[in-house]
Amino acid sequence: MRNIYLIGHMASGKTKVGQLLAEMLNINFVDTDTNIERLFGKSINAIFKDEGETQFRIFETAVLQQTTLIDSTVISTGGGILTRMRNGLYMKDFGFVIYLKIDINTQMTRLLTDEELSKRPIVKNCKDEAELHAKLVDLHEKRNLTYEYFADYTVAVKNKSPMAIVEEIIAFLNNNKIISQRDFLDSFAGRVQHNPYKRIRRAKVEKDGESSGEEKEYQFLDNE
Ligand SMILES: Nc1ncnc2c1ncn2[C@@H]1O[C@H](COP(=O)(O)OP(=O)(O)OP(=O)(O)O)[C@@H](O)[C@H]1O
Ligand SMILES: O=C(O)C1=C[C@@H](O)[C@@H](O)[C@H](O)C1
Ligand SMILES: [Mg+2]
Numbered sequence: 001m002r003n004i005y006l007i008g009h010m011a012s013g014k015t016k017v018g019q020l021l022a023e024m025l026n027i028n029f030v031d032t033d034t035n036i037e038r039l040f041g042k043s044i045n046a047i048f049k050d051e052g053e054t055q056f057r058i059f060e061t062a063v064l065q066q067t068t069l070i071d072s073t074v075i076s077t078g079g080g081i082l083t084r085m086r087n088g089l090y091m092k093d094f095g096f097v098i099y100l101k102i103d104i105n106t107q108m109t110r111l112l113t114d115e116e117l118s119k120r121p122i123v124k125n126c127k128d129e130a131e132l133h134a135k136l137v138d139l140h141e142k143r144n145l146t147y148e149y150f151a152d153y154t155v156a157v158k159n160k161s162p163m164a165i166v167e168e169i170i171a172f173l174n175n176n177k178i179i180s181q182r183d184f185l186d187s188f189a190g191r192v193q194h195n196p197y198k199r200i201r202r203a204k205v206e207k208d209g210e211s212s213g214e215e216k217e218y219q220f221l222d223n224e
Contacts, residue, residue, distance in 0.1 A: 001072045003095030007147055010079035010120050011110040012102040013157055018076030021166045028073040035063045048121035068094040082146040099151035104136050106158050
């Protein structure tokens with residue numbers, strides 16, 4: 001199965017819903033923000049502060065590109081992923097794009113806790129609610145069209161629990177025959193069958209360029 005990419009404004013629930021969706025589908029989960037932090041050994045705040053937003057966007061594309069090498073994975077992206085058009089093209093080419101659409105009031109409510117605000121460099125320096133509101137209006141004006149342009153499916157998140165959103169996404173995937181039990185079994189069977197690390201390989205023992213008829217076993221372990 002192709003990947004499922006979640007896009008949308010910050011605090012629309014991409015991370016929260018993505019984790020739950022992956023759990024419900026029993027497939028892997030990747031969060032591009034988390035992977036950027038792991039790969040570059042710094043928090044997103046520190047990357048913005050030390051290297052600037054442009055460098056952060058370069059890291060973000062690099063991490064997104066890595067997801068084109070895997071499949072059957074739910075990938076939650078950062079709110080600004082579509083500031084670069086090529087990112088949208090990668091997601092379209094390698095997966096289905098689900099847009100979690102949030103209204104400004106719901107977004108304000110979610111961001112107005114210290115923990116949520118302080119980890120997002122784009123809004124963390126807003127000095128009061130009015131400034132945060134103005135910033136979000138600006139971001140919606142700039143970004144809404146880009147989310148809409150790349151979305152294969154849109155879910156409005158207002159007043160819905162994470163589980164209700166997940167159920168809506170799964171219904172969309174099922175209705176469009178994007179996932180089926182068969183897909184999962186095939187993909188799982190394929191990974192087991194082709195996994196070079198788990199396979200026991202037999203090879204004829206060669207002596208002086210000639211096969212002795214004896215067989216030798218090579219076991220590749222996961223942690224080698
Ligand atoms: N459907 C929901 N109902 C209520 N709260 C939610 C819902 N979805 C997410 N939240 C909460 O909103 C906050 C932001 O969610 P989350 O971190 O998943 O957003 P995000 O889209 O990943 O943001 P970012 O783009 O900054 O990574 C979290 O506290 C989360 O628990
Ligand atoms: O909306 C944005 O531009 C951002 C959202 C977050 O997911 C992070 O990727 C970062 O804080 C930037
Ligand atoms: Mg997130």
